[in-house]
Amino acid sequence: MGAPAGFDTWTQAQRDAWAAEGARAYGEREAKRAAENERRRAEIFAEQEQRVKASWPAPKPIESSLPAVARLDADLLPEAIRDYVLDVADRQQAPPDFAAIAAICGLASIIGNAARVRPKQHDDWEVVPNLWGAIIGRPSAMKSPAMRSALAPVYALQDALRKEWEAAQREADIEDALSDLDAADARKKAAKAIKAGDREEAKRLIAEHSKDDEEEAPCPRLIVNDASVEKLGELLNENPRGLLLIRDELPGFLARMESEEYQSERAFYLEAFNGDGAFTYDRIGRGTIHIASATLSMIGGVQPARIAPLVKGAITGERDDGLIQRLQLVVWPDDLSSWTWTDRSPGALARERYDQAFRDLHDFANGCAEPAVFGFTAKAQDIFRLWMTELQREARSGKLPSALESHLLKMPKTVASLALLFHLVDGGHDAIGAEATGRALDFAEYLRSHARRLYSAGAVAVENGAKLIVERRAQLPEPFTARDVQRKAWAGIADRDSVGAAIDLLLEGGYCREAPVPTSTAGGRPTTSYIWHPQLKVEG
Template sequence: MGVVDRKKHFFYKIAFFIVRDSGDSFLARVCEAHLTYDSEEIAPSTAEANVGMADTAFGAADGPSGGENARWDEPIPLGAMPAVPAFAWDMLPPSVSDYVRDVSDRQGSPPEFIAVSLIGAFAGVVGNGIRIAPRSCDDWAVVPALWGMLIGEASMMKTPSIQAGLMPLDDLQTRLDRDYAKQREGLVVEMELARLLNQELASQAKLALRARNLEEAHRLLSMRPQVVQQAQIRLQVGDVSETRMVQLLAENPFGLLAVHDELPAFFSRLIKRSGSSERAMLLKAATGDVRHSHDRAGRARLDIPHLTLSLLGGIQPARLTAIVRDANGNGADGLLARFQLSVWPDPAPDRQGIDRRPDVAAAEAVRAIFRDAYDCSRGSIGPKILRCELAAQDLFDRWSARNLAEAATRAPALQSHLVKSVKTIASLALLIELMRGGRQQVSFAGMQMALRWAPFLAAHAERLYALGASGTAEAERILDKRLHLPDCFTARDIYRSSWSGLGKAAVEKGLHELFRHGYLRPEIRATGGRPTTVYVWNPRLSDPEVFADKI
């Protein structure tokens, strides 16, 4: 760091303490960003350094390129959703992707909808019977309980996609129901014989009591046969009450898949009762390996050693705004972040279904995968735990470190979502390995396929949480007053003008949003006294055609 840089660093250090005590939190963040920027000795002329400085100042890392000498890009329209990548077929094993492709082509539905539905159904089948140990030495084991959310308008085929993903699970459930019916038929005779024998022993015990032979009566009653009828195995459940859900989870200790065709009612109930026991129970169930006890007056206590619930549903974007804002406010308990498999693809009006016969072989291959995984997950005493082979472990560790570092730069709600993706990718690695036929350890190919989901899901998460970003209305108000402001202005110039809806707090939100979309950049300038943050308009806004399209 040269002499000039040291003087500049000392200036910002003094400025930081001055503005921190003055209550100007935004300006304090700008000065603090400059301190970090200078201490790392990054050349101030590089675009990368300017991006990092500006992003830190605004508390976000998703703004456009900044800096005094950086190139100005065309501004992004306010309210525009972040871009998401197209679904890649190598994110699934070939036997599974063949089925997803066939259904997507015939239905005209987004392939990511079918893929997420299929993975959610597969997670429900595996339950807590098979787990993955994401670390080479630690005993931490992850249960592949996954929550998926399909986001799209009513015309985007969410319900048919969910049904296609549930097809192999429904087929497996039919087989289990048939086996249960046969078992129940065999128990009918035994239960009737047990009833008659109980009546006979009770009669003899009464005679023994009349003869005051208590020992004989006790012996006769202890001989009464007990026929235990096992509960019917279920893999899937709909929208039920908390008590019924706990009862079903107790009867199905390997876990369940909850399916909500429309999620708004689910969210509405939990948001209204943010501190309810149901919400707390569901948050624990998403972990998949938490002991849960359910106590209610007048009812027997239910103890569940491993509370496991996967969840799948659809929702329209218009119903999501309040939910995302709840995740940033009173509902910041990780409920929305549990929906790790949230996908929001771009609408494709030209996507038309193809009228052709289904690929029977692809469908049967998926059914076989579900049957084999079910038998494997229930075939041993205690859960089966898979570890990663050496190359797969190294790949996962390096990605995990990068992911946590990236998450630390994001807003709290999105940060919570990205941190939880470590468990998600580990779960996907396990499920993909099971789909590929692996039963001993997670291979490098399985882990590589799972990690292809990481940037894909992260992009969709950014689009999801962008709904809760405040400041769009304020940004539009500032933009409306652009012609009344100089090319270089301060926040004080705006809120001292007493324009409607542009108080001090609103101006800070609006400037943040305008920066994120590339309409302006912040700069700190020395004035001989207290440093001043000024804003410079994007020169591209001088073009009337460009400006008219960006409001």
């Protein structure tokens, strides 16, 4: 705006007043313009938000794909152990599956390779009834207490064997001391015989009282918890009927088997599952150790979050040698929906019958100089034949996931072992009958439902990881990257693969979208970042 007429004749004060008025008017105009622009920007942003919401459907619920499992029918258990298994479950307010599986694995270890079953009438195929089991449950689900209660008779038998050995060692020490006295006396008499010129008499006296270089008898064992494969081999040679490996947390053992450093140990355990094979290893320092009978039963507890990475290797083929599939007695029961304060003594009669079942099997095994071989009765043989034929057809149909297929193809050993164990616990001494075989097959069907849940653990872990990211999204920047999530090291999603799988599921469910960062002036591949669904931003 130009100067007004007569501006040259204005005083300085008039000129300053005119400039101030112009500045004020200009400020008002600019303020109005800025306000209008801000209003327009708000309208545009609101319109964009509406378009985004309209184009971004509500997130789909992340539903668990964990399949249902069969509940344990207590009637499938031998009567001698049934009541105590239920008693433990009631007092501990835990699923009865935990104590049942631990009990069966414990019984299998007591028999070891003292007995075998021939599933076919004419073939020489023999099955050693050692079994591997795992009980899966959340932390504090009473897995370890259930195992301890169920395996108490095995610990008691081991304690009794140790006390007998200690008593025998004390007696042997006394005999050694007396032998030393006899030898000293014999040496005196031999010296006199030498002086008398009777050398032959002196030789007779010394030979009569010389001690053989006998090795001290090792303390017998039934249980091992954590031993190197070399030490375990020595223990198996000292206890040729077999041992029971007990681990409160089985994933530690299984994760160790995943390491390249322990592949020779993995090979040993793969062989020990069969129960009837030999194994030889050579080590500097220990030399060559030959294990005539590598017979090992196994039981341990597992948390759901820790089993998923182990199952993943079997599913993807990364570790497809069948180690996980050898855990044939895996149970993953549902959590109990209610809890009741229970404070009572264990059922005395149930406990005594339970303990006696273990003692009877131990006495039976001790009485077997050679492995006792059992077959099926004609009716039981037909039942087993029909079942195995159907199983093989299904497993080889190509319709099952490879990991589950491998698991099912190992079930004939499991069923034959269960039939023999049920038969022996029921007091059988001749051919395995149809009743024990039928119960074994029903028990296998129950186990199969839990195997399906086991091999779905990989998918469930991804779902749980995705849910965790959504729940803790406020701890992440906006936008966030996979690296941001991985740095948090949240349970179950601490590695790149698990984080990537969880984010992929969130993308699929509409919880977030990619928001690629433009390439910088320095070039290079842009980092993919993600933005949350607008609804989640409001909720967060």
